[in-house]
Amino acid sequence: MKKLILIIFVLIGCGTEEEKNQQPELPQKNYGKYEMFVDNFIAIAEQEGVVVGKQQIDNLRLIDTADQEQILNLGFNKYTLGVCLIQRYNSIHIEKRFSETAKATLLKFVIFHELGHCLLNAEHTHDKSSLMAEQLPDFVYFTNDEKVFDNAIRKFFQNYLQGKFTKNEDIFPIVINNGTLP
Numbered sequence: 001m002k003k004l005i006l007i008i009f010v011l012i013g014c015g016t017e018e019e020k021n022q023q024p025e026l027p028q029k030n031y032g033k034y035e036m037f038v039d040n041f042i043a044i045a046e047q048e049g050v051v052v053g054k055q056q057i058d059n060l061r062l063i064d065t066a067d068q069e070q071i072l073n074l075g076f077n078k079y080t081l082g083v084c085l086i087q088r089y090n091s092i093h094i095e096k097r098f099s100e101t102a103k104a105t106l107l108k109f110v111i112f113h114e115l116g117h118c119l120l121n122a123e124h125t126h127d128k129s130s131l132m133a134e135q136l137p138d139f140v141y142f143t144n145d146e147k148v149f150d151n152a153i154r155k156f157f158q159n160y161l162q163g164k165f166t167k168n169e170d171i172f173p174i175v176i177n178n179g180t181l182p
């Protein structure tokens, strides 16, 4: 029963632009151990015909690991696995325990979800099997097959090209990277 409850409530994360004023200066990018995921995201996007803007890449300054208390302090709940914050600079925060225990396919999936927010301004979709679903799709519980994850990721880029992900600039503004608050 406990497992079922977790399955229902686990959230991948979402984008927010709250608490703009609290973010310190982040003059240089720091992706740490997550750097290869960014390169991989941009490469797969290009293969599928999606160009990630230089401004969006420049504005993503930080990907780090956050413990649950930090996630809660950012305004998210304890089931959140990852967060994309749209602030002075964009940053992604991956929940620590998840980042240490998740299978590689699932970790990549969650980071790609956050990169969908932070690099492409993609919003959540009601399609529960999508990379941009708010909750983890069912298939992640039943397979570790890399192809299944890869297909979901490529389908996202293909759908993105078709304009299926609304770019709501009120929620995901394109921030001009001049180091000042809008």
Ligand SMILES: [Zn+2]
Residues within 6 Å of the ligand: 012, 013, 014, 015, 113, 117, 124, 133, 134
């Ligand atoms: Zn999200």
